[in-house]
Amino acid sequence: MVKPIDGAVRRVNISDVAELAGYSKGSVSKAMNNQPGISDKARAHILRVAEAAGWRPSARAVALSSQGTRTIAFLLNRSPDLLASDPFFAELLSGIESVLAKHGYWLLLRIGHYDTPEDEAQAYRELVQSERIDGVLVAETRVDDFRLALVRELGIPAVIISKPWAEVDVPWEGPTSPGGGMDEAVGHVVEGGHTRVAYVSGPADRSYVMFRTQTLLEAIADQGASLVGIKPTNASAEQGFAATEELLNQRQRPTAILYDNDQMALAGCRAIRSRGLRIPEDVAVVGHDDLYVSKWFTPALTTVSQDIEGLGARCANRLLGILGEDVEEYGPFGDPKLIVRESTSPVAG
């Protein structure tokens, strides 16, 4: 029997199970790892004893017997600070976790800023070499993203979160029209009488910015509006505020501003109102992402809704499917769509 030593609980080990079951350690290992070489009766007996004794093989031992680590990695190349300021990632993580938790998987997370692509590549290499993960999720792809070739080279199962800019032989999940929503937004503000449109975007090298810019330009051309400015930012509220001030100082002042996320739109609303301009009468404001809090803002924010949690869940699900888990079947992922609220439509009543 396994006796406590000095009040501490000693872990049950394979020898204990072998002794309790009356079999060799080799037989216990075969039973636990579902390997041939013992009778079904012996296997059933050992599994019962192991369960009764509360024994679980260590993750390392299981991994060494090639059953995987049940761990997915997610590396975010951001300063942790920027993460805190952008609610997008909390929603994405929530979606990822909802699937991983259901399948008993862990998420191995690192958020850090890498100074060079070499440093970032090294982090992936070390992660794969240390054999502590089964797969990896890749977010925020850039226009020329070395990570996509890297995960191929490393031979690690990977899923890209949202459509990458270039075609690549790594699976991705997300809307097939990632610029969608921008055309709806343009149509909506033009209908409200706003024809001078500006776009306050995220970092200019991101795939999603490229897709949205492309869609915006097409919509502007199609719908009889004029584009009076594009301001790339680091996606922070501070830069959203500053970009809005610049746009309002222009000779050709925009009458509608589209933002790449809701917190920039929120900051933009302050910049607009601080000049005595009315929202939406003088300037209409459209955000992106439909954060949980955006409907509580004053004015409640018109925004392009993305189902960020659904995106995280779907990407995690796809990766677990690749790893051989029995996962849910999803239909095609919906395109982004516009949610109309007060920042583009005068309050009724």
Next chain:
Amino acid sequence: MVKPIDGAVRRVNISDVAELAGYSKGSVSKAMNNQPGISDKARAHILRVAEAAGWRPSARAVALSSQGTRTIAFLLNRSPDLLASDPFFAELLSGIESVLAKHGYWLLLRIGHYDTPEDEAQAYRELVQSERIDGVLVAETRVDDFRLALVRELGIPAVIISKPWAEVDVPWEGPTSPGGGMDEAVGHVVEGGHTRVAYVSGPADRSYVMFRTQTLLEAIADQGASLVGIKPTNASAEQGFAATEELLNQRQRPTAILYDNDQMALAGCRAIRSRGLRIPEDVAVVGHDDLYVSKWFTPALTTVSQDIEGLGARCANRLLGILGEDVEEYGPFGDPKLIVRESTSPVAG
């Protein structure tokens, strides 16, 4: 030499290093694991060769040689949904990550709702038994929190995020006066002429709610205000809105409402304004946490500031110190303090 096979990069292994260095695998293992039994010269040579060959022992092998996993676990017993809606955790994670990334540690994260305390305890047991972590961070302690005895019983190094309600033999990091800020908030609104105070709190069993309630009651008694209501919620904007409506429907309507987080305060502001009441003239509003976006709200939010990122960083730092890492020295952690903005003070000009 290690040649690529079919274009894929094969991992360098211990045999390769032994061959390249001209020593046995046993000697390579001794050199890498800093064990006795080989000469200093041989050790230095092997380490040079291993580095040049790009060889790193696998995480499992290192762990098996008892050098630890360089991984910290963080289990949040929440539905992933609630996580997404509460920006507090993104800031906390950012702080934790800022320290872990610096020391080359990984965060093993699981966010999931456990139906029973037994299920939650089982998750901790499995985690420790699977030997994939070096330590654990414990957040959102409850008034009678079984997890604190559990981590002691499991013998896993742990740090509690913020002062627990009961004294416990597990280290914690956070302000020594976790209810601080509530007294300042009461003083501030009373000074502005608001004496009927209400409190919209988080879940009633949380330690932080208990500390804040205690401080609030003392401040009310000391400062000549009256408490006209306490409404516990699940910390969501939705419940913050509903609690505010209930308070405004009371015969004794509050003239100042203190909220346990900023998104509830934001929702509360909508409820107040939707009745034609002015903020702060009719009802003053005080949030908690000073989120990145709170200064951009309309009205900009008066709030109790917590340095959430600093809290996460400090807790991670303390845990790494316990694990023997060479960590930064921090001075005492500052108490929460009030940041005054428009929701309690009429806009100047």
